[in-house]
Amino acid sequence: MRRADKRAVYGVILAAGLSRRFGADKLLHLLSGKPLFLWVIEAVGESSLAGAAVVCRQELAPHLPSDQKVRTIINPTPETGQSESMRLGLAALPEQTTHVLFLLADQPLITAALIDEYVDLANHGSTLACFSSNDYLGPPALFGKNWFECLRGLPGDSGAKKILLKERSALQLVRAQFQGQEMDIDYKDNLQSLEQLMQKYR
Numbered sequence: 001m002r003r004a005d006k007r008a009v010y011g012v013i014l015a016a017g018l019s020r021r022f023g024a025d026k027l028l029h030l031l032s033g034k035p036l037f038l039w040v041i042e043a044v045g046e047s048s049l050a051g052a053a054v055v056c057r058q059e060l061a062p063h064l065p066s067d068q069k070v071r072t073i074i075n076p077t078p079e080t081g082q083s084e085s086m087r088l089g090l091a092a093l094p095e096q097t098t099h100v101l102f103l104l105a106d107q108p109l110i111t112a113a114l115i116d117e118y119v120d121l122a123n124h125g126s127t128l129a130c131f132s133s134n135d136y137l138g139p140p141a142l143f144g145k146n147w148f149e150c151l152r153g154l155p156g157d158s159g160a161k162k163i164l165l166k167e168r169s170a171l172q173l174v175r176a177q178f179q180g181q182e183m184d185i186d187y188k189d190n191l192q193s194l195e196q197l198m199q200k201y202r
Contacts, residue, residue, distance in 0.1 A: 006123055007098040007099055007119075007122045007123050008050050008094070008096045008097050008098045008099070009048075009049055009050055009097075009098065009099040009100075009101060009118070009119045009122045009123075009142075010049060010050050010051050010052060010053070010093050010094070010097050010099070010100055010101070011044050011047075011049045011051070011052030011053070011070075011100070011101045011102075011103055011115070012052065012053050012054075012055060012085075012086065012089030012090070012092075012093075012100055012101070012102050012103070013040055013041065013044065013052060013053070013054040013055065013070070013089075013103045013104075013105050014055055014082060014085050014086070014089070014102060014103065014104055014105060014139075015027060015037055015054050015055060015056040015057075015060060015085075015105035016055050016056050016057050016060075016075040016078040016082075016084075016085045017078065017082070017105075017106070018057075018078055018079065022185065022186065022187060022188060025059065025060070026106060026185050027056075027060060027105055027106065028060070028063060029185075029191060031108055031185075031191060031194060031195065031198075032195065032198055035063065036105070036106060036108055036185060036191075037054075037056075037060065037063070037064075037105045037106075038065070039108030039109075039110075040103055040104070040105050040107060040108060040110055041054060041064070041065065041067070041070055041105075043110055043111050043112045043114075043115060044069070044070060044103065044112075044115065045067055045069050045070060045112075046112035047112040047115035047116055047119070048115075048116050048119045049069075049101065049115060049119060050097075051069050051070070051071070051094070052069060052070045052071075053070070053071050053072070053073050053089050053092040053093070054070055054071075054072055054073065054105070055073045055074075055075050055085040055086075055088050055089045055092075056072065056073070056074065056075065056105075057074070057075060057078050058074050058076070061074060071092065073088050073089060073092050075088055080156070081155075081156040081157030081158070082156075082157050082158070082159045083154040083155055083156055083157065083158060083159065086102065086151055086152075086154065086159070086160070087151075087152050089102070090148055090151060090152060097145065098122065098144065098145050099122040099127070099142055099143065099144050099145065100142070100143050100148070100151075101115065101118050101119075101140055101141070101142050102139055102140060102141050102142075102143070102160065103115075103139060103140045104139050104140075104184055106184045106185040106186075107139065107140075107182070107183070107184045108185075108194070109178075109180065109181045109182075109183060109194075109197075109198075110140060110181070111177065111181075113177065114131075114140070114174065114177055114181070115140065117174050118140060118142045118174060121142060121172055121174070122142060122144070126142065126144070126172050127142075127143065127144025127145075127146055127147065128142065128143060128144065128147065128163075128164075128167055128170050128171050128172065129141070129142040129171065129172040129173070129174055130142070130164050130171060130173065130174065131173075131174050131176070131182060132173040132174065132175055132176070133175070133176035133179075133180075133181060133182040134182075136182040137161075137164060137165075137173075138161060138164070138182075139159075140174070141160055141164060143160070143163075147163065150163060151163075179197075180194075180197045183197065
């Protein structure tokens with residue numbers, strides 16, 4: 001069997017949301033003693049991604065760790081929606097990028113091992129993949145360079161889910177490693193639920 005070529009897979013961590021439903025800056029809240037945003041950044045740092053950019057609001061930037069693998073990009077207009085953060089992240093990618101993996105900063109149970117599954121898919125020719133658990137279908141989501149122009153044209157806060165749903169027949173699914181791995185934090189009650197889930201796997 002011919003060995004697959006190694007692709008240049010970079011991550012974009014979306015961290016510029018306004019936390020309106022949470023009622024405070026959720027990414028600075030602690031989860032098991034660690035700021036919420038740090039969980040995904042550490043997973044990215046431990047993964048085989050070639051590099052990554054975290055797109056955030058100015059207020060979050062001083063709290064981000066200094067990491068050569070993960071650079072910080074400021075979104076000056078976060079109120080315009082997630083699509084603007086995606087465009088800023090794409091613009092920050094190096095020229096040699098073949099794939100981008102979009103991740104959410106409020107999805108703390110995403111692991112380096114899960115991220116590496118996407119890198120492996122890219123190295124074997126996949127250009128479209130996303131996470132699937134029960135009825136969840138969404139980020140982390142992998143897009144090959146052939147999708148970059150379409151991603152740049154997405155409006156408002158719609159994100160890339162419309163592409164995933166429209167191209168379902170071509171979509172490769174990455175399955176959860178454990179129950180609840182897809183959980184993200186929208187409300188303060190979610191933090192307590194997540195703490196309880198994490199205790200289960202310790």
